[in-house]
Amino acid sequence: MSGFVLWLTGLSGAGKSTVAGLVANELEGRGVTVERLDGDIVREHLSKGLGFSKEDRDLNIERIGWVASRVARAGGGVVVSAISPYATARRKARSLAEEHVPFIEVYVATSIEECARRDPKGLYAKAFAGEIPEFTGVSDPYEAPENAEIILTTEGRTPEEAAAIVLDYLVENDLLDPAEVSA
Amino acid sequence: MSGFVLWLTGLSGAGKSTVAGLVANELEGRGVTVERLDGDIVREHLSKGLGFSKEDRDLNIERIGWVASRVARAGGGVVVSAISPYATARRKARSLAEEHVPFIEVYVATSIEECARRDPKGLYAKAFAGEIPEFTGVSDPYEAPENAEIILTTEGRTPEEAAAIVLDYLVENDLLDPAEVSA
Numbered sequence: 001m002s003g004f005v006l007w008l009t010g011l012s013g014a015g016k017s018t019v020a021g022l023v024a025n026e027l028e029g030r031g032v033t034v035e036r037l038d039g040d041i042v043r044e045h046l047s048k049g050l051g052f053s054k055e056d057r058d059l060n061i062e063r064i065g066w067v068a069s070r071v072a073r074a075g076g077g078v079v080v081s082a083i084s085p086y087a088t089a090r091r092k093a094r095s096l097a098e099e100h101v102p103f104i105e106v107y108v109a110t111s112i113e114e115c116a117r118r119d120p121k122g123l124y125a126k127a128f129a130g131e132i133p134e135f136t137g138v139s140d141p142y143e144a145p146e147n148a149e150i151i152l153t154t155e156g157r158t159p160e161e162a163a164a165i166v167l168d169y170l171v172e173n174d175l176l177d178p179a180e181v182s183a
Numbered sequence: 184m185s186g187f188v189l190w191l192t193g194l195s196g197a198g199k200s201t202v203a204g205l206v207a208n209e210l211e212g213r214g215v216t217v218e219r220l221d222g223d224i225v226r227e228h229l230s231k232g233l234g235f236s237k238e239d240r241d242l243n244i245e246r247i248g249w250v251a252s253r254v255a256r257a258g259g260g261v262v263v264s265a266i267s268p269y270a271t272a273r274r275k276a277r278s279l280a281e282e283h284v285p286f287i288e289v290y291v292a293t294s295i296e297e298c299a300r301r302d303p304k305g306l307y308a309k310a311f312a313g314e315i316p317e318f319t320g321v322s323d324p325y326e327a328p329e330n331a332e333i334i335l336t337t338e339g340r341t342p343e344e345a346a347a348i349v350l351d352y353l354v355e356n357d358l359l360d361p362a363e364v365s366a
Contacts, residue, residue: 003257033256033257033258035253035256035257045245045246045249046229046246046249048242059231062228063228063229066228066229067250067253070218070250070253070254070259071253071254071257071259072257073216073218073259074186074216074218074254074255074257074258074259075216075257075258075259076253076254076256076257076258
């Protein structure tokens with residue numbers, strides 16, 4: 001199979017990394033060379049020193065998008081999980097990738113109420129208390145995708161069920177061989 | 184064939200980009216998905232704002248090395264051309280790549296006298312006149328590789344002959360299928 005870029009966008013706590021991890025494991029199990037580009041981790045490699053202003057966020061996403069396009073062009077299945085709050089930056093990442101490979105935008109559409117309820121890192125509590133400036137969805141904008149290939153509702157659904165929707169999309173679009181039926 | 188990282192290091196004007204371009208074209212002609220990572224060009228994508236201090240040079244090389252390893256892991260033939268003057272930074276790039284793929288360091292060993300004679304961008308004239316601080320080989324160090332897989336003398340040799348040496352190395356090490364003999 002040839003490469004692709006799967007781009008998970010959504011609020012902090014929406015479940016992007018969880019779903020990305022499950023999808024990546026399943027892809028690897030089916031023989032795909034997977035590259036996970038997680039927003040926070042990639043910052044370490046590409047964007048040390050950048051902050052969370054619009055300019056710095058866009059620069060970080062631009063770099064992730066460029067690397068994603070390079071790896072996918074070489075044949076990798078790239079799984080990005082990054083808040084990537086700005087539509088223009090996501091569109092640029094899409095354009096770069098689509099010069100060579102399909103780009104599948106996955107909007108992990110967990111509501112802010114649910115994200116704040118989960119609050120796995122305790123960040124929403126701080127953000128609502130005004131302790132974190134530029135916190136996406138609270139004190140910083142999130143521009144929801146208008147033409148995502150997949151809109152993933154995570155509420156009332158297990159992470160495994162959400163991952164299965166993404167994998168089904170890849171199979172239906174000939175980007176992944178169907179899994180063999182196990183006995 | 185699987186991926187690899189070919190890393191051309193040497194002074195400004197040594198002929199790195201010329202040889203890299205010839206090698207990349209030949210690889211593409213033989214069906215390899217090639218990713219060229221040229222130091223100056225990659226700066227635009229990954230390292231806007233970085234300068235030429237040791238710290239910034241190392242950060243730039245670290246990013247190139249990371250991307251090179253990711254692309255090669257996905258199956259690409261990566262051709263890096265970057266002055267990359269510091270041995271430690273090159274060693275880090277090697278370690279990252281060698282977790283997955285072979286790393287071939289090519290020392291483009293053109294002497295500084297010859298580089299200054301060629302001076303395609305007029306930079307040596309300025310550097311010798313003291314107009315460029317931190318110019319590798321003149322006012323900034325270049326740590327020549329001690330264990331490069333290939334030492335490429337470009338003096339008294341055409342760029343095509345130099346490229347052929349690199350391609351032969353790849354064939355001999357099973358990283359490239361031999362070219363068909365044309366009539």
